[in-house]
Amino acid sequence: xxxxxxxxxxxTVYLVAAILFIQGLRDMTHPRTAVxxxxxxxxxxxxxxxxxxVWFEILQPWVMIAGLVVGTAIGVxxxxxxxxxxxxxxxxxxNGLGGGASALVAGAEVLQLGSxxxxxxPVDVGVAAAAxxxxxxxxxxxxxxxxxKLHGLITGSAIRYNGEHVVxxxxxxxxxxxxxxMVVHPNLLGNSLQGAWIPSYWVLIVAxxxxxxxxxxxxxxxxxxxxxxxxxxxxxxxxxxTGFVLGNSALIIAGTLVGAAGMILTVIMCExxxxxLSNVLFGGFGQEAASTEEMDEIYEGNITETxxxxxxxLLDTAGRVVIVPGYGMAVAQAQHAVxxxxxxxxxxxxxxxxxxxxxxxxxxGHMNVLLAEADVPYDMMKExxxxxxxxSQTDVVIVTGSNDVVNPLANTDDSSPISGMPVLNxxxxxxxxxxxxxxxxxxxxxxxxxxxEDNCLMLFGDGQEMMQECVSQYKETx
Amino acid sequence: xxxxxxxxxxxxxxxxxxxxxxxxxxxxxxxxLMSGSNAITGITLVGAVVVAGSGSTTLATALGFVxxxxxxxxxxxxxxVSHFMLSDFHGGGD
Numbered sequence: 001x002x003x004x005x006x007x008x009x010x011x012t013v014y015l016v017a018a019i020l021f022i023q024g025l026r027d028m029t030h031p032r033t034a035v036x037x038x039x040x041x042x043x044x045x046x047x048x049x050x051x052x053x054v055w056f057e058i059l060q061p062w063v064m065i066a067g068l069v070v071g072t073a074i075g076v077x078x079x080x081x082x083x084x085x086x087x088x089x090x091x092x093x094x095n096g097l098g099g100g101a102s103a104l105v106a107g108a109e110v111l112q113l114g115s116x117x118x119x120x121x122p123v124d125v126g127v128a129a130a131a132x133x134x135x136x137x138x139x140x141x142x143x144x145x146x147x148x149k150l151h152g153l154i155t156g157s158a159i160r161y162n163g164e165h166v167v168x169x170x171x172x173x174x175x176x177x178x179x180x181x182m183v184v185h186p187n188l189l190g191n192s193l194q195g196a197w198i199p200s201y202w203v204l205i206v207a208x209x210x211x212x213x214x215x216x217x218x219x220x221x222x223x224x225x226x227x228x229x230x231x232x233x234x235x236x237x238x239x240x241x242t243g244f245v246l247g248n249s250a251l252i253i254a255g256t257l258v259g260a261a262g263m264i265l266t267v268i269m270c271e272x273x274x275x276x277l278s279n280v281l282f283g284g285f286g287q288e289a290a291s292t293e294e295m296d297e298i299y300e301g302n303i304t305e306t307x308x309x310x311x312x313x314l315l316d317t318a319g320r321v322v323i324v325p326g327y328g329m330a331v332a333q334a335q336h337a338v339x340x341x342x343x344x345x346x347x348x349x350x351x352x353x354x355x356x357x358x359x360x361x362x363x364x365g366h367m368n369v370l371l372a373e374a375d376v377p378y379d380m381m382k383e384x385x386x387x388x389x390x391x392s393q394t395d396v397v398i399v400t401g402s403n404d405v406v407n408p409l410a411n412t413d414d415s416s417p418i419s420g421m422p423v424l425n426x427x428x429x430x431x432x433x434x435x436x437x438x439x440x441x442x443x444x445x446x447x448x449x450x451x452x453e454d455n456c457l458m459l460f461g462d463g464q465e466m467m468q469e470c471v472s473q474y475k476e477t478x
Numbered sequence: 479x480x481x482x483x484x485x486x487x488x489x490x491x492x493x494x495x496x497x498x499x500x501x502x503x504x505x506x507x508x509x510x511l512m513s514g515s516n517a518i519t520g521i522t523l524v525g526a527v528v529v530a531g532s533g534s535t536t537l538a539t540a541l542g543f544v545x546x547x548x549x550x551x552x553x554x555x556x557x558x559v560s561h562f563m564l565s566d567f568h569g570g571g572d
Contacts, residue, residue, distance in 0.1 A: 017521075018492075021518055022495060022499065024514070025496075025499050025500060025503075025511075025514075025515070026499050026502075028503050028507055028510070028511050028514065029499075029502045029503050029504070029507075030504075031506070031507060031564070031567040034507055034510060034564045034567065035561065035564045035565055037514075038510070038514055038557060038560045038561050038564055039561075041514060041517070041518060041557070042517070042557045045517070045518070045520065045521065045523075045553055045557070048521060048524050049523055049524055049527065049553075052524045052527055052528060053527055053531075056527075056528050056531065056532075058527075058531035058532075059531060059532060059533030060530065060531050060532070060533040060539055061531060063530050063531065063533075063539055063542065063543050063546075064527050064530045064531040064542075064543075064546060066543065067526070067527075067530055067542070067543045067544075067545075067546025067547045067550065068527075068546060068550050070547050070550075071546060071547040071548070071549065071550020071551045071553075071554065072550055072554050074547070074550075074551045074555075075550060075551040075552070075553070075554030075555035075556075075558065076554060076555070076558065078551070078555050079554070079555045079558035079559045079562065080558070082559060084563075087509065087513075087559065087563070090555070090559060091509070091512055091513045091516060091556075091559070094513070094516055094517075094551065094552045094555050094556050094559075095516050095519070095552075097548040097549070097551050097552045098516065098519035098520050098522060098548070098549060098552040098556075099519070100545075100548050101520070101522045101523070101526055101544075101545040101546075101548040101549035101552065102519075102522040102525075104526070104541050104542075104544060104545040104548070105522055105525040105526050105529055105541075105542070105545050107541060108529040108537075108538045108541040108542055108545065109525070109529065111535065111537060111538050111541070112529070112532065112534050112535070112538055115534065115535055115538075124482050228512070229512070232512055232515065232516060235516065235519045236515070236518075236519050238519075238522075239519045239521055239522045240489060242522050242525055243485070243525075244482075244485055244489075245525075246525050246528075247481065247485070248524065248525060249485070249488055250521055250524055251521050251522060251524060251525060252485055252488045252489055252492065253488055253492045254518050254519070254521040255519060255521065255522075256488075256489050256492035256493050256496060257492055257495070257496040257499075257500075257515065257518065258496075258515045258516070258518050258519045259493070259496070260492070260493050260496030260497050260500055261496060261500045261511060261512070261515040262512075262515070264497065264500050264501060265508060265511075265512065268505075268508075356505070356506075358505055363508075363509055363512060364505070364508035364509060364512060365505055365506060365507060365508030365509035365510070365511070365512075366509055368505070368506040368507070368508075368509065369509045369510065369563045369566065372506075372563070372566040372567045372568070373563075373566045375566075375568060377568050378506065378567050378568060381506055383504075383505050383506075
């Protein structure tokens, strides 16, 4: 790296970029200012990258420009074609690319030091590079597997085998020992070979890449909000680690901010399921599906079916309606029909709100963006703590495509896998309409006694079809 | 040695600052927050362009090129999808 101008000026520009990132995140605290915040953050990125290009003497400008052009084309192409339901896997994919890039940059810097610095690798740089390499590679392959699962390319259910923890531990040990070897014996294989390849770093990358796959493969689809949030934190930490390698304050500050964001979201998601992080990562949720006898015992003779016509009559006399969306709504692409129904009710003077569980969907806040895309006003979307006390004053609750997050067993059965999980207490409302294809259990694999309650009506069928029928029924009579 | 302490100071302060700012973000905006903060990780692009343009060895240049492509997808894609999502949120007083 040949510097054209003094470091001080560049450091000051990086400080400006860091301020823009922080201000951008602060603006994200309200939807009114969030668009501006995104621009502010993007401006910070532009300033940092542009200053870097101007400040360093670029000997291979075409390589750099080609990289920027190719990356921009792919990034724009993916962003404009994505459907809102596919957003979790796209965010996962981007996340992984950021982590992978950090690992490569750290590797390239180690390689440069190896060839230019007489093969000497300072201990602190070596430690930072090893950390950045492991975290970055785990983020890359882990995110690819997560994105593959979310996109249906890999099975969404947990893939487990005997001794998997030992295998994971073995790969982690190989990666860490390779890192240690790089730090302690950077010259063991001779300057020339070491300078060209730094073999230990690449062994580390291969082992960590395998570890990333092994870590995410055994995690089921319902746990994806936690995994995506955790990988987000990792990608930030990988960037911060690369900042330590390069001695770059912008990378350290920006990477750490992202690391903090990802960690906070991870904790929120875990709390929303009343599970520890280790339980999510190693526990294997929903392994044992409920037996048919167990389900028959609860459901047999206690299920009341309903129809869109009957739902319309219920809505006709309702003063307050709450709609509870879940991942099934997203799969059925029913968000537009649901939004239309809410709008019609609102126009007719019904007090209508959406109750959104934090882990509904495949990433934190996933339901909210789906509903926002379908033009549901921000003020209508309520979080669990806000909506729960209102159910007792609610006439009709419509549950569409969600299952475990409305299961009363979480409050009543200590032995249940979802015991202690905060749930939406929809059963307190006058009538609950549950739209579902069948009585099959959700990700937790347990039956839902709510369906057998006297005030619960089952509206069997595809989410989109049923909601659209409810909309047309409602339109006909109003 | 003092340099590493300076960097550690940045790291710790940024962690506290990030915590206090991000805990104020409502659940509704968590997906855009994630893709937006995700785009910020693309800051590693700063290192990538330097590595790709340094021309020190062919291997470093090749690695740098791949890193630039990956980081640019992360940055451009991350900010764009955040923008699309955020511009969908209505009724927040805009």
